[in-house]
Amino acid sequence: MEDVYQRAVHHNWAGHSRSTNNHGEAPQSKETAVKKRFLKTLALTAGLALTLGACGSGGTGSSPAGAKDDPATATGTIRVMIPTYPLSNDGKAEFQKVVDAFNKKYPKMTVEPDFVTYNNMNEKISTSIASGQGYDVLVTGVGWIQPFAAKKVFKDLGAVGVTTDTITKDTVEALVPTVTYNGKVYGYPMIADARAVALRKSAFVEAGLDPNKPPTTMAELKAAAEKLTKRDASGKITRPGFDFNAAAGAYRQAYITFLGSAGTPLYKDGKPNFNNEKGISTLNWMKSMVNNVEPFGYQNAAQKPLVLTNEAAMGFVKGAVDCSDKGIGQKNCDDLSYFLLDDGAKSEFVGGDIAAIGATTKHTDAAWAFIQALSTPEASNAQAKLNQKIPASNSPAAQEQAQSNPLSKFVSENLNHAVFEGGAANWLEVRNSFNSGFDEALLGKRSAEEVLTSLAAQSK
Known part of the structure; x- marks a missing residue:
């Protein structure tokens, strides 16, 4: 298989930098520029939301939007926007493992990653919709779900059987409010950024x-x-x-x-x-x-x-x-x-990384399968280690990183006391x-x- 990570770096991210402060924000000297760029992006996203229902954006392929894919024969491309893997040899190797796991179930489908930062994430989402190439899988953070669910950028995960009971059983119950909007689930917690x-x-x-x-x-x-x-x-x-x-x-x-x-x-x-x-x-x-x-x-x-x-x-x-x-x-x-x-x-x-499915994807089941590949114990531990975070999974097998040092162990044991930002649609x-x-x-x-x-x- 072609190395998808290297291909994305070559085509999309030459000269890309992950320079942020410890809160995932741009340094203060860049705040004005980031704010101007964000407001421009937000306006674009708000306008695009009105046309999403009729837009055919999403991963390439011949299936109609939301169609069931036969994993053995499904073809097409899953476009993934993700900030979780740094542009390093370690990040490259760990992301490739997720792709390989996905391809065991969907052997004929291609994964096209877009490695973003939290600083340019909103602009990338808006640009993808404007180009008619919306993402199939989007990994965002706490505070992103409600605004983009309100703009119909994310798909209700009830379409793949995910409910609040699912989140409570598989991850941390305290994170349920971070992935719901108007009583529906729009995101799946992967790793938690606890303090x-x-x-x-x-x-x-x-x-x-x-x-x-x-x-x-x-x-x-x-x-x-x-x-x-x-x-x-x-x-x-x-x-x-x-x-x-x-x-x-x-x-x-x-x-x-x-x-x-x-x-x-x-x-x-x-x-x-x-x-x-x-x-x-x-x-x-x-x-x-x-x-x-x-x-x-x-x-x-x-x-x-x-x-x-x-x-x-x-x-x-x-x-x-x-x-x-x-x-x-x-x-x-x-x-x-x-x-x-x-x-x-x-x-x-608690902040963290949350996976969502693009509202206009043509491959809902395949997109969910990729999120599941991102959420395995092996992948969860790797992502947590790469980002100094902890897995959000309740699976004992996913707690290796959480138990690897005294601070991670402490915050992991106290995730039920989570407080978080966001909640408003804007x-x-x-x-x-x-x-x-x-x-x-x-x-x-x-x-x-x-x-x-x-x-x-x-x-x-």
């Missing part, structure tokens, strides 16, 4: 705090962070007491985590749930932390969590840690402990306003109440 809070045991002991009793409420967290913060003679912070692990324009996910710890999801039944007393007090609390225990937007050159390398005493981390000599080393790992915030409810921020548009609005509130340029009221008015 926790880490502390340095040595820093806690030095500050007279008990590392075995981590702070969990916002008040306790602030009190501990202030004790842990180190300053020089001029008062400049030399070691943050708490690391938000956020550049300017990227405090959105931290806010969602803290709000979730107060028992308040960002949206409830698609409606804003943050322009209230808890939402306002949470944002004001964050303001009281910024430039108090960590400078606004402070990060190291690698844009990695400061707490992992003892550059901060406590802070947010992602879903995996490499304790080998190639990573942070065993000594650093031994000095770390992980916990969740609980100011009324435990809160673990989330992909309004999230940019969250980024800029939060910066203004944290820097005292606008009040928390004013910012949140404005964001609620923009949510649809």
